[in-house]
Amino acid sequence: MIYADNRQDKIEVTDELKDILFRTIEFALKEEEVHENCEISLLFVDNEEIREINKENRGIDRATDVLSFPMLDYEDKKVYKEMYKDFKFDATYLDGENLVLGDIVLSLEKAMEQSKEFNHSFFREAAYLVVHSVLHLLGYDHIEEEDKKRMRPREEEILKAMELTRED
Template sequence: MIYLDDRQEKYKVDEDFIKQVKNAIDFSLKKEGVSVPYEVSLLFVDNEEIRKINSDNRGIDKETDVLSFPMLDFPKDKVYKDVYLNHSFDATFLDGEELVLGDIVLSLEKAMEQSKEFNHSFLREACYLVVHSVLHLLGYDHMDEEEKKVMREREEEVLDELNIKRD
């Protein structure tokens, strides 16, 4: 289940946009081997709101494009020993009948700015950011070059399979 909360007014998002963003989340999880019912919260905000959340939660008083708040901890060595994870979750990971993965906070304002900067569609940028965030929820990171390479390859692989191309 993907819970969506649109708390911004700068960009009107239609049902097709929401469907495609949710599909990117769902497909990313399936690609990573998540085969149990799951819960992810997706919050659309503007730059001012994401700056506040970033400041409150990370002590970084500036806007960003997307924030991930994972509910599960993954051992660092488990994530990068094999290039890609095959996530399997038994009942100990479930909250009731669902795997609660965490929250994604996406600044649609920043996504629009970056789509123009990188010369591709708003949809492509938003989907890229949610795929990026899903991978964070599953333990991926990009703090060193090896991690970054693995994560970037996985992001592009997922987007390619979804046929969400750079324009």
């Protein structure tokens, strides 16, 4: 189950945009071998709101493109498919029958800016940011170089499998 909440008025949230992003989330979960029914909240914000959230939660007073708030705990350097593939979740992690993976906060304003900067479509940029965030919800990180070498190629593999390349 994917919940979307639009809290900005700078970029129109069309049915096409929501459809692409929902399909992207579902595809990334499938590619990462998540077989449980999951719950993810997708919040659309502008640069000012994401700056506030970034400052409040990370102590960084600047706008960013996407923030991820995972609900699952991961052991050192492990990701979902390594830790939870055959795990039975208790009520701590469930909302009814759904495994609560976490929240994605996406600045559509920043996604639009970056799509122009990187010379590809807004949809491709938003999808990339959502894949990036889903991987964070599943335990991936990119702070350490070793982790980045694992996460960055995985993002591109998922987007390529969806036929969302940098040229799109």
